Amino acid sequence: MDDVGLSIRFARTDDSRLAALxxxxxxxxxxxxxxxxxxxxxxxxxxxxxxxxxxxxxxTKGGLAIVEESGGKPRLRDFPGTHFxxxxxxxxxxxxxxxxxxxxxxxKIVPLDDGLKRAIGSLETWTLKEAAFKCGTSVGKAxxxxxxxxxxAAVAQAG
Numbered sequence: 162m163d164d165v166g167l168s169i170r171f172a173r174t175d176d177s178r179l180a181a182l183x184x185x186x187x188x189x190x191x192x193x194x195x196x197x198x199x200x201x202x203x204x205x206x207x208x209x210x211x212x213x214x215x216x217x218x219x220x221t222k223g224g225l226a227i228v229e230e231s232g233g234k235p236r237l238r239d240f241p242g243t244h245f246x247x248x249x250x251x252x253x254x255x256x257x258x259x260x261x262x263x264x265x266x267x268x269k270i271v272p273l274d275d276g277l278k279r280a281i282g283s284l285e286t287w288t289l290k291e292a293a294f295k296c297g298t299s300v301g302k303a304x305x306x307x308x309x310x311x312x313x314a315a316v317a318q319a320g
Contacts (some may be wrong), residue, residue: 166260168217169316171267171309172209174202174252183207186227186235202249209256210247217258219243234297246295246316253312262319264295270311288315 172179180201183191187207191200211225219240226238237243246265248255255267266288273284281287285305292315293300301320308314 167263167316167318168213168258169265169306170209170213170256171312171314172205172254172256174198174205174249174254176205176208179208179212180204181208182211184211184225184227186225198251202254206247206249206254206256209254210245210258213256213258214243214245219258232297234295246292248291248295248314250312253309255308255314257316259318262296262298264292264297264300264317265315266291266295267308267312267314270313284313285315288313289317291315292317 183204184207187203191203194200194203214225227235228238229235242260243258244260244262245256245258246263248265248267250267251269253267253269255265257263257265268284268288270284289303289305293303296317296319298319300317303315303317306314306316
């Protein structure tokens with residue numbers, strides 16, 4: 162799914178081809194995880210980002226140099242005008258790349274108990290709020306995006 166200045170991709174967390182593409186930053190994050198499922202999610206997230214950036218013509222011979230901002234948000238050191246956001250949940254990873262600040266969230270659709278429904282409203286509402294938070298700047302718009310069956314997803318863009 163592509164828009165002017167915005168690209169969105171999803172991948173299953175068992176995609177070993179993408180896991181093999183993960184940049185060093187994501188490999189370090191994965192190594193810190195206690196459970197294999199969490200390590201796999203991190204590796205596929207990093208690989209999906211690398212694959213999406215390569216498809217957009219953004220790649221370097223030495224790999225992607227990822228640095229973290231003061232709040233912990235990762236960014237591309239050598240491409241300051243390229244923004245990205247990554248989210249993962251049980252079984253799925255989402256990555257968004259844009260030419261402006263962006264945030265994304267994906268969640269597996271599960272039944273919510275009444276207390277959680279009162280707290281967050283719905284998973285769709287939660288993904289919108291989480292995407293807006295990850296955008297990290299003045300949000301111009303946040304909206305749900307089509308996701309694979311059994312998941313809901315949202316994107317927020319600066320504006």
